[in-house]
Amino acid sequence: MNIIVCIKQVPETTEVRINPETNTLIRDGVKSIINPFDMYAIEEAVRLKERFGGKVSVVTMGPPQAECALREAISMGADDGFLVCDRAFAGSDTWATSYTLAGAIRKMGAFDLIICGKQASDGDTAQVGPGIATHLDIPQVTYVKKIEEAGEKLMRVERMLEEGFEIIETPLPALITVVKEINDPRIPSLKGMMRAKSAKITMLGQKDLNLDTTQIGLCGSPTQVVKIFTPPQRQGGQMLQGETAEVAKQLVGLIKDEVN
């Protein structure tokens, strides 16, 4: 089974601040990590490879530094990495990102399955996975929490919804996005880390991909961010003092109207 995993490099913490003068994000000194949900995607791909054989390729679109993320994925068991990187891709929103990644995936060769994380922790959009599937015109199953069965042509999965889950069968090739429940990502082995150091990373720029230049980067992005701001911080309120039974009564008096 040939599997492609899409990963994104994100700031380690979500506690980012805005530079009030320039109105841009302060990213200095913030360490980058692989988007937490993409760790589950990598792990699931490696597990499938261990069961069925085949190959796992990881791809990321981002700045040159995103190469570290690819190497980390390889240390967990992926075979090779592709870095989609070009200044022409700067300013891409989810439309242009999924278009560009779909173009890169076409270039990467035949695949049976694409795995994405449920969403990225910086943008939280959950749009890029379905976007890639649509551009490639393949079926998708989002929010997968378990792969029940996988064969050469078909796969049966459980898709998480708000009040339970659906059991869905999809033909391959297909794209799935995965949630945390699906597995526990492994810690890279020493051997994996050694391999990652020397593994080959293929660079893909605009010239390598067969893309419509009006659909990439800023030009291909219908959305524009016009303002970013820090939401007003929630203020702490009141500490309730006294005997436990007293405090309980106080609280009931304060919030009873909200309970009905």
Next chain:
Amino acid sequence: MAIKIILDKCTGCSLCVKTCPFGAIKVNASRKAEVDAVKCTLCGACVDACKFKAIELVKTQERCVMPGIENYKGIWVFIEQKKGKVQSVAYELLGKAHELAGKLGCQVSGVLIGHGMDDQLDELFWHGADNIYLVEAPELANFQDEPYTNILVELIKKHKPEIMLCGATAIGRSLISRVAITVNAGLTADCTSLDIDPKRKILLQTRPAFGGNIMATIISPNHRPQMSTVRHKVMQPMAPDKHRKGKVIRETFPSSLYVSRTRLLDIVEEVESLVNIAEADIIVSGGRGMGAKENFKILEELAHVLGAAVGSSRASVDAGWMPYSHQVGQTGRTVAPKIYFACGISGQIQHLVGMQSSKIIVAVNKDPEAPIFKIATYGILGDVMEVVPALTKAFKQALNK
């Protein structure tokens, strides 16, 4: 055109600073050149001065404009249904759409796809819909990504709405992403506030990013429809007006559009998540401070008295005390109930981003320094094993249960 500093190459040598005739460059705290776009005249003197090829004069791309956007009119709401029942998020969106339509002077239309939904149409009109586009067929009874996408795409191409809203639910986010790609529209995920720009008459979409630490306002001025998914429980449904009437527009499409490559084999409702935390008005959550799985019983008792759902921090999910579907936070669910009880939860940022827009937060913790107290509306310092049963008792009395 713009001046671009290539940070990897910049050494902070400040040669460019000395060369710039307009005082528009400085070296910042992280020892990189920074251009003041207001003072900069794009003369290019710095480009030549830089010995490290770290400065470039670049052409900024123009944004593409979709032709014919002036022909798009009206606000649409995707009416999510499960097992033939319209979901509450749809009423919330109709309420918001009704308000926005007032500012634009246009109509609100719902799009309802399913089977045997006739009995709920009136209710949709009472809640703000002027029209309902109704697409019914037995094979459309349950949501499936492909047929629903095909239908929405066809409807959009035919009737050209200027705005399309959809719940930021599991179904909504999967579906609308596919639709937006296909019709080449801008899509903003998980909005918590929507408004109309009074001058340009375009949709202002505000949403949290970075787990809620930052808010961003986003527009899609050059494409139509302007599409957003909207967080559940944020918008208010309008008070139902039983005199409101509307028009039902039935649409049918060739059955080839109703075919799905994926096959829905079964829908399993999990007993433990029957009280869906995303829907609940009150949530009683427990963290590591609960000490053991058995102790969640006291939270269930309190929840029972309040008609609440039981939530959890990641620590208690990792300990195996609660199933993942109950986890609140960055890697779990985002919730915004009327009342959120945080019992034995320290209040780490990853937990806070999932619940800090709750109306009232009550925290029970034995550590006076616990960060949760900094954001709690009401804090109770004490042991959960003592405080929670006391709360259960007091509410039981007050509510006469």
